[in-house]
Amino acid sequence: MKKFTLSLKLFLIPAFCLILCAFSDSDSIDEYVGYLQKSFTDHYDFSQESNQIKRYELNVTNNGFCRYKRYFNNGKTEYFAFKLAKFKDMDYYGTTESGKLYLHTKGDDVIVQTYKDKGGDVDSMATQVIIPLKNMEAEDLNKIRENLNKINPQTP
Template sequence: MKKFTLCLKMSFISALCVFFYAFSNPDPLEQYAGFLQKTFTDHYDSAQESNQIKRYELNVTNNGFCRYKRYFNNGKTEYFAFKLSKFKDMDYYGNTASGKLYLHTKGDDVIVQTYKDRGGDVDSMATQIIIPLKNMEAEDLNQIRDNLEQIVKIPAQPAKEVAKVEE
């Protein structure tokens, strides 16, 4: 009977843990990054650069990076990336129909790489990234700012230690 009671207790505790885990909050960074990814995807304005840009990639990752890559018709490629926790401020120049979002960082935190350019491949750092957007209302811009500010407030996660295997 003791084994049955022990098994019953363990089953109940396991079920309780699964229940609480099901209703726990997901990682806040993933929530904010997901909102930013959806907003940037929905409002990206390729028409502002359609005569120069063949295609683009704009990603906000769950680990807190914003990556923007543009492929030009002449073969040149530009790549911009920054850690969202380095966000400082933003500006939007334009109107509700079309404009450019300037995301400023705390310092030279934006990685800029160009490939197949006439001047050669260049790696540099910048303080801002510019994203062309359309159909942006003031409320949308406020939500973008709020999400970016919430990401900055998230404490930095310590790097995971890698277990050393001794032979």
């Protein structure tokens, strides 16, 4: 009986440790989302659009969505949203002082809604969201890409 108990302990302890390691996550999605929200908020460049835009909302949510809403001076509203798991790649065009971040999705995964436009309210799909940013160093962009890739389980 003692041999059986010893064998059982030798089997169960490593199995229990393996189970704990499998379900532990050193970094959580909340940390990645928090970093993205802080980066987008800190580096958003309102001056690139201030002559057209009255205000904006840019949110990265804990349930994995990026939402960007722009309110124009003429009353028009544009809304962009995509699930972060659909992130494919990103490009940055500009300088370290000012530029635009293009977040590309795997397909037509960006929801685009326009309200109070001259042509009427429009719902469509797109493949990218463009966010004006300022004071972006290469390290900042690499960290944004890294966090987006960690949220996206299909990206290596």
